[in-house]
Amino acid sequence: MLLKKIAAATVFVWGLAALTGCNAAETAGKPEAKPAATSSSKPVAIVNGVAIPQSQYNLLKQDRIQQGQPDNAQTEAALRDSLINAQILAQQATKMGLDKDPTMQTRLDLVKTEMLAKAYLANYVKNHPISEAELKAQYDKVKAQMGTKEYEVSHILVGSEAEAKKIIAELNSKKAKFEDLAKKESKDSSAAKGGLIGWTAPSNLVKEFSDAMVQLKKGEYTKTPVHTQFGWHVIRVDNIRDLKIPPFNEVKDQLRGQMEQEMVKKEITDMRASAKVE
The missing domain is CATH 3.10.50.40 (Chitinase A; domain 3)
Incomplete structure (x- = not known):
C-alpha cells in the first residue's frame, strides 16, 4: 500500500543489511565455531599438491553454523567436499588462464572491497554496543509513537x-x-x-x-x-x-538490529561527508 512508510534505516549502500552480517539479533543464541587453527595445523586436504588450510575450513564452518546449519559430522563432511571441489575447479580455471581475465580481476577486486567493508562494519558494531538502557528507551519511544x-x-x-x-x-x-x-x-x-x-x-x-x-x-x-x-x-x-504491543523482552533483539542499522547508516553518512569523492 502506497501509504505504508518505508523505514529509512533499512536502505543501505551496497545492501548493507546483508554486508554487516553482525547484528546481535542474527547471531544471538547460535553456537560459535571453534577458533581458526594456526597455519601449522594439518590441512583439510591436499589437492594436486595444493594444501587446503584448516583455517579456511574453520571460517566456512563458522559462517554455516551462524546461518543455522547443524554442527555435526554430516555438515563437516559436506564442507570438506565443498572446499575440495572448489579447489579442483579453481585449479582448472587457472590452467585455462581465467584468473587473468579482466572481468575476473574486477570481480576479485570487488569481493575484496566488499569483504573489507563488511569487516569494518562488524568491528564498528562490536565496539559500539547498544546497552539495555538504550534499548528500553527506544522501545518506550516507539511505544509512545504508536499510540493505544x-x-x-x-x-x-x-x-x-x-x-x-x-x-x-x-x-x-x-x-x-x-x-x-x-x-x-x-x-x-x-x-x-x-x-x-x-x-x-x-x-x-x-x-x-x-x-x-x-x-x-x-x-x-x-x-x-x-x-x-x-x-x-x-x-x-x-x-x-x-493496540497490543509485544513486551520489551520479545522484541529487544529485533530492536537492537534496527538500532545497529541506524548506527551503521550514520557512520557511513559521516564518513561520506568527510571523504574526498570526485
Missing part, C-alpha cells in the same frame, strides 16, 4: 479534489457503496479489495492520512477530501480496537 489504538481502515485514492468530492457526494446520497466506488475509482492497489487497507496503527501511515483517520468513529468516512503526497483520499474507519 489500531484501526481497520479503507480508502479511495483519486487524483484530484474534485473527484474526491464527487465520491463523497455519492456516499452522502447513498447512491453507491464505498466498496463499489473504491473498485471503480481508486488508483491504489487496495481498490481490488474495495479499498481495504486492513488493521494498522496511526504511526504506520503518513501524517495527513492518520490525523484524519483518528478523528473518525467506527463506520464513519471523511466528509471532506484528505490530501497527501499520494493524491486525494476518502477514508473510512471500519473498526477500532486496543
Whole structure:
C-alpha cells in the first residue's frame, strides 16, 4: 500500500543489511565455531599438491553454523567436499588462464572491497554496543509513537479534489457503496479489495492520512477530501480496537538490529561527508 512508510534505516549502500552480517539479533543464541587453527595445523586436504588450510575450513564452518546449519559430522563432511571441489575447479580455471581475465580481476577486486567493508562494519558494531538502557528507551519511544489504538481502515485514492468530492457526494446520497466506488475509482492497489487497507496503527501511515483517520468513529468516512503526497483520499474507519504491543523482552533483539542499522547508516553518512569523492 502506497501509504505504508518505508523505514529509512533499512536502505543501505551496497545492501548493507546483508554486508554487516553482525547484528546481535542474527547471531544471538547460535553456537560459535571453534577458533581458526594456526597455519601449522594439518590441512583439510591436499589437492594436486595444493594444501587446503584448516583455517579456511574453520571460517566456512563458522559462517554455516551462524546461518543455522547443524554442527555435526554430516555438515563437516559436506564442507570438506565443498572446499575440495572448489579447489579442483579453481585449479582448472587457472590452467585455462581465467584468473587473468579482466572481468575476473574486477570481480576479485570487488569481493575484496566488499569483504573489507563488511569487516569494518562488524568491528564498528562490536565496539559500539547498544546497552539495555538504550534499548528500553527506544522501545518506550516507539511505544509512545504508536499510540493505544489500531484501526481497520479503507480508502479511495483519486487524483484530484474534485473527484474526491464527487465520491463523497455519492456516499452522502447513498447512491453507491464505498466498496463499489473504491473498485471503480481508486488508483491504489487496495481498490481490488474495495479499498481495504486492513488493521494498522496511526504511526504506520503518513501524517495527513492518520490525523484524519483518528478523528473518525467506527463506520464513519471523511466528509471532506484528505490530501497527501499520494493524491486525494476518502477514508473510512471500519473498526477500532486496543493496540497490543509485544513486551520489551520479545522484541529487544529485533530492536537492537534496527538500532545497529541506524548506527551503521550514520557512520557511513559521516564518513561520506568527510571523504574526498570526485
